[in-house]
Amino acid sequence: MLAYITLLLGCQLAGEVLVRLSGLPIPGPVVGMVILFIGLVVRGRVPVEMEKVTGTLLRYLSLLFVPAGVGVVVHLKRLSDAILPVAGAVIVGTLITIAVTGVVMQRMNRKGAAE
Numbered sequence: 001m002l003a004y005i006t007l008l009l010g011c012q013l014a015g016e017v018l019v020r021l022s023g024l025p026i027p028g029p030v031v032g033m034v035i036l037f038i039g040l041v042v043r044g045r046v047p048v049e050m051e052k053v054t055g056t057l058l059r060y061l062s063l064l065f066v067p068a069g070v071g072v073v074v075h076l077k078r079l080s081d082a083i084l085p086v087a088g089a090v091i092v093g094t095l096i097t098i099a100v101t102g103v104v105m106q107r108m109n110r111k112g113a114a115e
Contacts, residue, residue, distance in 0.1 A: 004049050004050045004053040011036040015027075015032025
């Protein structure tokens with residue numbers, strides 16, 4: 001279990017290093033997730049032990065939102081001063097996410113039906 005937690009954190013670290021060295025405008029953990037994904041695709045499957053580790057992390061994922069919620073409450077005045085840009089970003093981001101998810105699902109369904 002420790003080896004796979006280390007692997008997850010190592011991929012995140014590698015992503016952070018790549019972002020810092022390259023100056024990409026992408027969060028390091030996202031690049032690390034892509035690195036992990038490529039590694040799993042090359043391997044051809046997800047190891048059972050990694051499924052256990054990630055399942056445990058997902059079970060407690062909601063706890064990771066507590067610091068963000070506290071930050072929102074602490075900076076409520078600053079947030080209320082910029083409510084229109086924040087609301088716009090949330091709405092536009094949500095619409096883009098829905099659209100991209102829909103397109104990806106349609107393409108995956110077409111590929112699945114063709115096979």
